[in-house]
Amino acid sequence: MKKIFYFFTVLFLTTLASETILAKESDKICGGGGLAVWTKDGEFKTVREPTCISKSEYEAKLNSKDYLCNYYQEYIWKESEREFGKKQYAYTEENLKKITILKDEGISLCKAGKRKEGEEKFIEAIRIISFTPPAKE
Amino acid sequence: MKKIISLIISISTITFYSVSSFAAGDAENVKKLSSFQKTGAVRGVVIEQNTKFAENVKKNILPNIKMPAGFKIELFALAPDARHMAVSRNKGTVWIGTRKTKVWQATDRDMDNVADTVEEFSPSVKFDIPNGPCYSADGHLYIAERNRVLWFPAAEYFMESPDTVAIPIIDQGQLIPEAEESYNHTARVCAIGPDNKLYVSTGQPFNVAGPDKYPLYDQVPIGGIMRFNRFPGDLQREVVAIGIRNSVGHAFNPKDGSLWFTDNQVDGMGDETPPGELNKACSLSAKTWYGHPYYGGGSVRTNEYKDKQIPKEYADNYCKPQVEMVAHAADLGMMFYTGNMFPKKYQGAIFSAQHGSWNAVKPRGARVMVTYLDSKGNASKTEPFAEGWLTDMGTYLGRPVDVQQYVDGSLLVSDDKAGVIYRITYDGTKAAELIDPSKTIK
Secondary structure, three states: OHHHHHHHHHHHHHHHHHHHHHHHHHOEEEOOOOEEEEOOOOOEEEEEOOOEEEHHHHHHHHHOOOHHHHHHHHHHHHHHHOHHHHHOEOOOHHHHHHHHHHHHHHHHHHHOOOHHHHHHHHHHHHHHHHHOOEOOO | OHHHHHHHHHHHHHHHHHHHOOOOOOHHHHHHHHOOOOOOOOOOOEOOOOOHHHHHHHHHOHHHOEOOOOEEEEEEEEOOOOOOEEEOOOOOOEEEOOOOOOOEEEEOOOOOOOOOEEEEOOOOOOOOOOOEEEEOOOOEEEEEOOOOEEEEEOHHHHOOOOOOOOEEEEOOOOOOOHHHOOOOOOOOOEEEOOOOEEEEEEOOOOOOOOHHHHHHHOOOOOOEEEEEEOOOOOOOOEEEEEOOOOOOOEEEOOOOOOEEEEEOOOOOOOOOOOOEEEEEOOOOOOOOEOOOOOEEEOOEEOOOOOOOOOOHHHHOOEOOOOEEEOOOOOEEEEEEOOOOOOOHHHOOOEEEEEOOOOOOOOOOOOEEEEEEEOOOOOEEEEEEEEEOOEOOOOOEOOOEEEEEEOOOOOEEEEEOOOOEEEEEEEOHHHHHHHHOHHHOOO
């Protein structure tokens, strides 16, 4: 009788644990950094694990007061500082300097809790990026 | 007699055109092609179909695609960089554009609904981003490139030879001013309207362009749609839509002739804003304005123009989107379903492809959507139709670009990540079996 009880207890706990793990897996939001390739053996294999966050973390990020400060800052980096992004546009040195100054001012204002003012600085920098034509091939 | 006169006029037009205006690049080559002269071209690249790669696609991608009961997805063709498609009426050849330098032609030779030959179309032509093929009911193929539109009369016939008749409708460098050419938002699409004219969309090359650009952009248009006669001569080129950021998919509703198009929206405003768009043209005029650059997508104002008042000539002619799609999903090719294979609810509906996001923390898209229309021909509901190309790990198994109806009423879906064309079919008996196993035919 005891054996049957233990068997069902173990079965119950295992099921519960696996369901919890599965629920957590599907709760994930996975984005940047992941890479999967076809192998010589014909497998589509993940060779670099992506960065994942949970749905609740993602929601919290979107609703955070700092969301736009962080988002704009990263966008400016991607489009005007990161080598690949920078190469896409026909920036002038003067424009790049302006963007950097505005970004630094934005960061300072956001850090000081003046988020709206900080966001406006970032938007001004993004406006320069947006209005810059693509680089010639 | 009429036929002879018509033939003489056609040949004279072609000959006149061939000696009068050809652009730089492969002008000499195209000139020869348009004059029925041989170019010395040999057969172009052939894509082997029965490969391990094809088996891998069948094994690793197809089982992941989820669709409503009764639908099945199969591999139609391997076609590297497959973008927009055009299906011929008689041979069922599928021309497939790319964002590189080649156009593929895929043909099912043995009538098993799988392409047996996939090879380079018109290999002597130096294509430049030949993204957008379209095919007319009277058998003419058009290919919209970054800055040229070529006409291929009798393409179904000439396609079996390396040399095909090729005539520019819009010469190299004449679709948009050459100074405005860029690598960004340069995938053009075309469609033939109910007025028998050719409609070509032209994305604008910025994320959001500055106000100094719009006097020119609204005139060309860049960030709009133009139409013109589809045979050489007086093209009567007209602007029919402005204020579009980057449309890479348009089609006419066969029921009421209305023009619909997708539009990719602004980056840099947030992970979940602004929405992508599916639009229905309110009218075909150079004044009809679809919101860009004042709106970034839907009713969301762009940061760049948020403090600026929308000019009266725009505001008075504003045409709102019919459907706001999820932000950054990259809605591209679209079509109206007119076949009989799919259940009734899909007949007359719009199928559209979402290429998938490139910069969103939470990846989205990489699926085929369906939009149902109401009795007035407006969008009533949009939902996913086929999905699974984006894994839970955020990896793209494939990226749908375009959807086109195949000759038997099945749906072709192009994928420029895997470099393939899928074919989606429906079997009503299979659907019935899935819903009620007692209906299984034994």
